[in-house]
Amino acid sequence: MIRFEQVSKVYPGSHRALQKVSFNLEQGQMAFLTGHSGAGKSTLLKLITAIERPSDGQVFIGNRDISRIKASQVPYLRRQIGVIFQDYKLLNDKTVFDNVALPLIIDGYGLSDITKRVHAALDKVGLHDKARFLPLELSGGEQQRVGIARAVVNKPALLIADEPTGNLDQELSLEIMRLFEQFNQVGVTVLIASHDLNLIQERGYPCLVLKQGQLAHNGLLREQL
Amino acid sequence: MIRFEQVSKVYPGSHRALQKVSFNLEQGQMAFLTGHSGAGKSTLLKLITAIERPSDGQVFIGNRDISRIKASQVPYLRRQIGVIFQDYKLLNDKTVFDNVALPLIIDGYGLSDITKRVHAALDKVGLHDKARFLPLELSGGEQQRVGIARAVVNKPALLIADEPTGNLDQELSLEIMRLFEQFNQVGVTVLIASHDLNLIQERGYPCLVLKQGQLAHNGLLREQL
Amino acid sequence: MASVHRVSFTQRFKMYWVRHLQQALASLGELWRTPLSSMLSIAVIGVCLSMPAALQLAYKNVQRLTDSIQSNSQISLYLQQSVTEKEAKAWQLELSSEGGVADTQFVHRDQGLDQLQQRAGFGSVLSLLEDNPLPHVIVVQLASSWQSADKAEQLLSQLAQAPWVEQAKLDLEWLERLDALRAMFSQSALFLIVLLVAAVVLIISNTLRLNILSRRDEIEVMKLLGASSRFIQRPFLYTGFWIGLTGGLLAWVLCNLMLFWCEYALSQLGLAFGQQLTLLGQSAQEFLLLMISALGVSLLASWWSVRRNIRLIEPK
Amino acid sequence: MASVHRVSFTQRFKMYWVRHLQQALASLGELWRTPLSSMLSIAVIGVCLSMPAALQLAYKNVQRLTDSIQSNSQISLYLQQSVTEKEAKAWQLELSSEGGVADTQFVHRDQGLDQLQQRAGFGSVLSLLEDNPLPHVIVVQLASSWQSADKAEQLLSQLAQAPWVEQAKLDLEWLERLDALRAMFSQSALFLIVLLVAAVVLIISNTLRLNILSRRDEIEVMKLLGASSRFIQRPFLYTGFWIGLTGGLLAWVLCNLMLFWCEYALSQLGLAFGQQLTLLGQSAQEFLLLMISALGVSLLASWWSVRRNIRLIEPK
């Protein structure tokens, strides 16, 4: 599903954020991505959604090389990936419902479909009663969960999360993890960037460890950090 | 330094975010504030900086009742409090340097003073080499640290942090905690909202625990959550 | 790669139009929500568009006026004193069939004296005359195709050579002045119209640019969620459409107000001059042209601005 | 409660002015960074302000023109045929000292015939006369205080009663028409000026509103960090200042371009009419007035808009 081949990323006027990273994530797999602050986790995820282009190497999403994808094709790529952003990226002047409905509207769903799916997604993250609130009227953790609901409402084949539990307490974090596992069980490929080692180590999922832009480890994590 | 007396906060069209919360934080003390997502931590901190006004009860900052403070007095209050926001609140079109310099500019510092202090603050959070970057060119953790540098650059008498380590890995979190402790040791009052129980329990600081808007515990934390 | 559930094509097609309608109404609602700013844009555009329309009307009226003055331009042939009324009338008949002559009129010497007496200050003076010193006059109306200064002069010299004619006079200077005035008017009108249309384009594109900038975050998020540029552009294009439409209507209203005012002013002036003047209004075609150009200009400007500015916003 | 380190008062005072200067320059730089949008605002404001200025100039010129026409308004006294040149000149002397009379001029009957002959179409005709049918004429120039329609008429009827006078004529209608025209012109000019100044106020306040909205986040953060409203407002007020200043200068340039164009047009027209016309330009005081009102209007509008809109932005 996701394949990186010798991918490097150099930001203008900066050192290398990623250096020759290669890995392969099979369809239906779930994996973690970890590393220090500034190690390049977000950069790696941005390459998958074509927010950034690799400076070198190739990125394959479902057998398609997106490292030099045309700008007009990017929207179609993004519609097939559910993304949870580190800074939520909610629209502050739209209600929680409208925020979560956005991917469905973009994809051309019907109105009744939208209502059904949005409520189901909000249910899953425990925010059913906040549907009519504006994001700024929610706590940080609630906003994060709105972002999660928006990412999964479309039932994408690939789910990518950047620090999805940064603002959640341990209990809620575990619940969200269970949600990701449920998705994974119905065949969704999941890649989660996180620095919460407790969360990662307890589960038996493979883990990509970045160290200053280089892939330091790929596999199960057993205290090697 | 901070004294809450029977403070309640009801958001319009919402349940009670805070209910009759009373506590007292002495000058030079350091304390944590914890609780589930949506328990009212950010609300409590917003009352201290007069971003929100209490619906009931009184909030004293340094013996001054700010629950009905005049709008024209709010800026002077805020200049004396260093605040680290849950969502950073950086200016995306200004460099890291300019962002950190902002409180000094507002306070009327001289240019050479500003340069010296900003570089000192950036040093402390390990971002000296990123001074000329824009916030969007930084990783999530780096942005969080810029927010921390901005809060302490002014050497305020009171430091308030909302989830200051949400996007930081364990090592960096510890470093930032040590930074807060250093400030505390030179007499700064520090109040930190966090859901990271590991971080809180390891240290011997008192802890305010909110449960659905009510103060459930005030004192040392020993596994009662 | 396929998503777990996908939307059917017909569903997608239906929703495409539903969204179109929604976005059109939403952008109207958006204008409504910020009444001051949108009214301002509309007002400025209305004023800017009303000027070309008013100028066009003015041009039409000036044209009519000069036409009527020119079509009155005539050559007066003062005949020899010796020419009798009979001879004159015979020659008049001959003249009528000549090229460049639309109409002829015989003015008897007594009639001429009457006219002269009516001119300011001569009444009592001329009535003291015993003899009428004036000759008969034949007034030649020029055919419309002969009303340019050159051609009129050509006809004049031709007629002046006739043996009956003591003197032939053409108010040529008036023609030249009118031509100069008209050319100047149409030149400056054209210049103004170009300027004003440019202003409309700039104002609309700037309005939309600021509109887009103030919704930068929203556009960024939409792009992140896979919205196509066209989908993002549409509400702004609709905004441009509504601004153009209402701006055009406002221009029409303003133009008619101006017309109304001018007619009132002219009627007041007319009272002083003892004449009744009327103005030509806007025809249905001209109204349509105004609306079409208002919409066209604003849609083009919007499209240009929206494409350009939305492309500049890229998620980081 | 005191912070660990505080800034001294003199330091703070010095930095206050340094910041002022910085913010003024920064807002100029800001305008420079978004040249399209700021040029547009400035252009619109320049055009809007140039109109009142141009109208004022036009009014000044019309005033001068009507003054010169009015000061030329005169009463022609056609004397009895029997009055000799000597008698007439004696009476002219008497008249000169009368109230309301500024100047008198004796026109000999031969001179009168010459003038008449020069009028279109009569030249050859009148040369056929054996006797001069015209009387002597005394032209009475009205004193400036007597040039209103009523007073002039009063003087007319008084002079008409003199025994030497066959007929007295005053071109009264002209006076009335001029008065009507002038009133209409000044009325519509006033109306237009009010409208245009309102437009300037709206445009500037809207420009600043959008400016503020597009920097909403920044303002919110500044408020969170304890910046006073005045500190936050200042850069926007400076923006208003620069827009007003450059807009005023542009208005001045435009106004002078218009003047230049009109002079050219008039000179072209003048050629056709065989006359030389000149226009009055803008005096230094008028330029100053224009700049002061441009700055005043834009600062007021900015202040109003900035206060209102910045107050609306509150951190959440």
Ligand SMILES: Nc1ncnc2c1ncn2[C@@H]1O[C@H](COP(=O)(O)OP(=O)(O)OP(=O)(O)O)[C@@H](O)[C@H]1O
């Ligand atoms: N747009 C950019 N321009 C320049 N440098 C950038 C840009 N984005 C990121 N960087 C740099 O690249 C490095 C990797 O950033 P990245 O956001 O991938 O880190 P991260 O692993 O997500 O960190 P965190 O856990 O703090 O979010 C950082 O040093 C950052 O400063």
Ligand SMILES: Nc1ncnc2c1ncn2[C@@H]1O[C@H](COP(=O)(O)OP(=O)(O)OP(=O)(O)O)[C@@H](O)[C@H]1O
């Ligand atoms: N402006 C607002 N209007 C209405 N309700 C609000 C507003 N701000 C917060 N709330 C509600 O008040 C409750 C407490 O919010 P608060 O932000 O204080 O929680 P928190 O403890 O900081 O949570 P987190 O750890 O997720 O940041 C939440 O249920 C939230 O939905």
Ligand SMILES: [Mg+2]
């Ligand atoms: Mg990151």
Ligand SMILES: [Mg+2]
């Ligand atoms: Mg919070």
